[in-house]
Amino acid sequence: MKVEPCKSIIKRKGMIRSRLFFLSLVLILFATACTDKSLDIDVEQDACKRFKIKSPGYQLLEDPCNGALKIRAEVEFAFNNSSECLNAVNNMPVFYKSNNAEINPLSFFNKIERNNLMVSGKRVQYIFEASFNDVAAARELNHLILDFNTENELGVKSNTLQIRMNTSCSVVEPSSYEVNQNEIRIPRSQSVFTIRLWDNAAEDGDIVSVYLNGRWIIENHSLLKAGTNFSFSTALLNSGANDLVLFALNEGSSGPNTVSIAVNGVEIKNFRPGLLTGEAVRINF
Numbered sequence: 029m030k031v032e033p034c035k036s037i038i039k040r041k042g043m044i045r046s047r048l049f050f051l052s053l054v055l056i057l058f059a060t061a062c063t064d065k066s067l068d069i070d071v072e073q074d075a076c077k078r079f080k081i082k083s084p085g086y087q088l089l090e091d092p093c094n095g096a097l098k099i100r101a102e103v104e105f106a107f108n109n110s111s112e113c114l115n116a117v118n119n120m121p122v123f124y125k126s127n128n129a130e131i132n133p134l135s136f137f138n139k140i141e142r143n144n145l146m147v148s149g150k151r152v153q154y155i156f157e158a159s160f161n162d163v164a165a166a167r168e169l170n171h172l173i174l175d176f177n178t179e180n181e182l183g184v185k186s187n188t189l190q191i192r193m194n195t196s197c198s199v200v201e202p203s204s205y206e207v208n209q210n211e212i213r214i215p216r217s218q219s220v221f222t223i224r225l226w227d228n229a230a231e232d233g234d235i236v237s238v239y240l241n242g243r244w245i246i247e248n249h250s251l252l253k254a255g256t257n258f259s260f261s262t263a264l265l266n267s268g269a270n271d272l273v274l275f276a277l278n279e280g281s282s283g284p285n286t287v288s289i290a291v292n293g294v295e296i297k298n299f300r301p302g303l304l305t306g307e308a309v310r311i312n313f
Contacts, residue, residue, distance in 0.1 A: 076113035076184040081105050081177070082233060084189045085248055086156075092166035093197035098159040099169060101193055103176070106151050113180040115142050117154055120188075126170040126199050133158040133169075156193075171198050173277070173306070190278045190305070191248045192237050200239045200273050205310040212294050212313040214262060221262055221292045226255030228288040232280035236287050239273040240264055248277065251287055272311040276303035 083106040090100040107114065117140040123131045136158035146153040156174065160166035177188040214221050223246070227234055231253040238246035246258060276285035284302040288295065289311070296311060303309065 076109070076180045076182070076186075079107065079109045079113040079178070079180070079184075079186045081107045081152075081186050081189055083250055084176075084191045084235070086174075086191055086193055088193070088196060089155075091195040091197075092160070092163070092169050093195050095163060097161075097163060097166050098157055099166075099172070099193070099195065100155065100157045102153055103156050103174070103191070104151060104153045105176075105189060107178070107186075108150070111147055113184070113186075114145065114147065114152065114178050115181045116140060116179050117145065117152075118177050118179060118185070119156060120175040121156075121158065121172050122175075123158070123172045124170055125168050126201060131165075131168050134161050134165075135159050169195055171195065187281070190235065192275065192277050194244055194247070198244070199242070205273055205308045207310045207312055208296065210291075210294075210296055210311060210313045212291050214265065214292050216262075216267075218262055220259050221265065222290075223258045223260065224255050224290040224293075225249060225251060225258070226288050227251035227253050227280075227286055229286035230282065232282050233278070234280040234285045234287060235277040236285065237275045237277060239275070241266060241270055241272075270313050272313070273308050274303075274311065275308040276305060278305050279303075 085104050087102045087104075088099075089102060090096045090098060092099065119136065119138050119140065121136060123133055125131055137156065140154045140156075144154060158172070160169070171192055171194045173190060174193055175188050175190045178186040223238065225236060225238075225246070231251070234251040236246070236249055236251065237244065238249075240260075241264060243264070245260060245264070249256065272291070274287065274289060276287065279285045284304050285307075286302060290296065291311075291313060
């Protein structure tokens with residue numbers, strides 16, 4: 029029997045130890061990398077849980093009032109925190125006739141991916157579009173209520189915003205809303221009148237729109253505790269009764285929508301505050 033020299037055995041054991049050491053080192057590095065990645069994911073998840081969006085708005089680009097088979101608009105909003113939390117926008121629209129009956133479009137984009145989002149500083153713009161089968165079906169559209177939120181790569185979602193998107197021929201049927209009678213006198217010699225809107229409770233993102241005598245004069249306004257003044261020409265007013273409809277588009281982060289309103293410096297005293305989403309009050313003055 030041939031006996032292996034001691035030097036050869038020692039050399040082989042040394043090679044085995046070296047390989048075991050190398051394998052252990054690889055495993056340690058792999059575990060460290062996985063731990064670091066896990067920590068990065070945890071940090072991103074935690075940061076994106078605090079990601080908030082606010083100040084929504086839109087600009088109508090195309091609508092059925094002009095014979096189109098679609099409604100197309102540029103939607104915008106602001107955000108806090110890092111844009112790394114912004115991977116997609118989820119759209120959840122509901123479409124309505126003038127009598128508030130729901131209608132269904134042929135199709136719409138329910139998710140907008142990051143490469144179709146235009147990010148500039150802390151604001152985002154994207155195109156929302158919905159199509160209909162024919163012109164008759166499209167012309168039934170009076171307005172839509174668009175709920176939307178964002179999500180990051182891990183699916184963590186932001187808070188949800190809501191806007192009312194009106195077509196260019198959108199109308200309001202005042203008879204379908206509660207009537208609040210008020211005596212507000214505006215002299216004929218006055219060329220401008222004012223409307224003041226404010227949040228009479230905590231400032232929490234309440235949004236409203238205002239419709240006066242057949243036209244939208246304020247759309248998707250975010251209420252401030254300090255209030256905001258708007259000035260308009262008295263040419264918008266009738267010589268007799270005037271119909272102003274105030275819409276609550278959401279209830280902020282803590283419901284209800286606590287809007288207050290003053291017309292030409294006179295607060296609507298018997299106005300019922302605390303509107304729910306979709307509710308409106310018709311103010312006759």
